[in-house]
Amino acid sequence: MTVIEPAAARPDEAEAWDAEVLAAQARAHYMQSSAWARTREGSPWTALRDRIDVDGDQYPVQLFARKAPLAGTLYHAARIAGVTPAHVAALTERARSYPKHVFAVKAEVFQAYDERLVEAFEAAGWVRTVSSQYEHAVMVDLSGSLDEVAARFKKRARNSYRSAAKQGVTIDEVPMTPESTARMHELIDAVRERTGGYFRPHSYFQRIWDVYDDEGQGRFFYATYEGETVASAFVIRFGDTAWYKDAGSQRENPKSFAPYAMQWAIMQRLHAEGVTGYELANVPDPAEWETSDIRGLYVFKTAWAPEPVRYMPSFELPLNGRYRLWQKAGRYLRALYTRRTRDAWY
Structure with missing residues (x-):
């Protein structure tokens, strides 16, 4: 069985891939979609597709390959879902057949923490590693009425x-135009300046927005208060799941509650379209949220669900001796890359 590159796939092939992923991966993540592969075009990452035999069924996995200094090539299975111990055994066997220049496979599983699954990874020789994605999030259940x-x-x-509705806060789904995307960048920059946190460059956001707008899987929402856009959101949908991917805002008038109005409007729209899960993305560790720099986000996001979700840890499967170089120097090399490019390595 060979790994195939999807970048040159025809639209019908991309649609077929998405259908295959959605059928095989429960609550499939958008990083396994054809659209996400398109967002990586022109980056150091090359999108690959593999199909792995698991108990007689084909399990589709989208991998992203990148050369790492000194070590060789890393394969990254970003946010795979529907994983069981049987999948771990099949993934391990398949990974050991990859070309010799591949020194490791990194797997990030988009599922709630499962000790049995953790044990299966570790028993198969996978080692825990730093995650490129967040470990804690809020998933809003949109099932039912x-x-x-x-x-x-x-x-x-x-x-x-x-309260926001009574004060006249309005929410609109806004077409992606040069004007609306420029405003989104402005609002994201306002958060960057206000918090001092790390944000990807404009080009990173713009590429994702353009691709998902073209695919019909992404949209903008704006909250307006007293005639001014005060908050914005970019939402991605893949299958029956949606994600609060990017957001920006002015310093909030605490009496307007515009972000709450915006999220409720988004949820109502998604619910009408058949979405059953809406992820609000990163929150601090629930055990440490009170001392976190983003404790305000924790309070806001956890208002929409009984409890945050803790996802599976990330694992890497060493495939040859060069993996030790990556363990020793990888963190330093990734930090150096970010300082030089102002972009994250993953």
């Missing part, structure tokens, strides 16, 4: 979006 959805929110969420 809208009344049932809202009943699962904490009281502060319901009170906040109702």
